[in-house]
Amino acid sequence: xxxxxxxxxxxxxxxxxxxxxxxxxxxxxxxxxxxxxxxxxxxxxxxxxxxxxxxxxxxxxxxxxxxx
Numbered sequence: 001x002x003x004x005x006x007x008x009x010x011x012x013x014x015x016x017x018x019x020x021x022x023x024x025x026x027x028x029x030x031x032x033x034x035x036x037x038x039x040x041x042x043x044x045x046x047x048x049x050x051x052x053x054x055x056x057x058x059x060x061x062x063x064x065x066x067x068x
Contacts, residue, residue: 011057018050 008016025043032038 009057011054014050014057015054018047018054021047 007013025040025047028038028043029040032040
């Protein structure tokens with residue numbers, strides 16, 4: 001019998017989400033330039049806040065979370 005997988009800690013899930021969203025910033029910047037809509041700085045601040053939270057929640061406080 002195979003054991004059910006356990007859920008990852010919240011900081012790991014959030015870090016993975018931020019890691020996946022980071023490459024989208026370049027596309028959003030291009031969208032902003034072409035259509036003059038959106039706020040790249042707001043999105044960048046939101047991602048920075050997510051990284052800060054994930055790093056604070058990381059129980060391995062001596063190890064930095066890799067920020068791409």
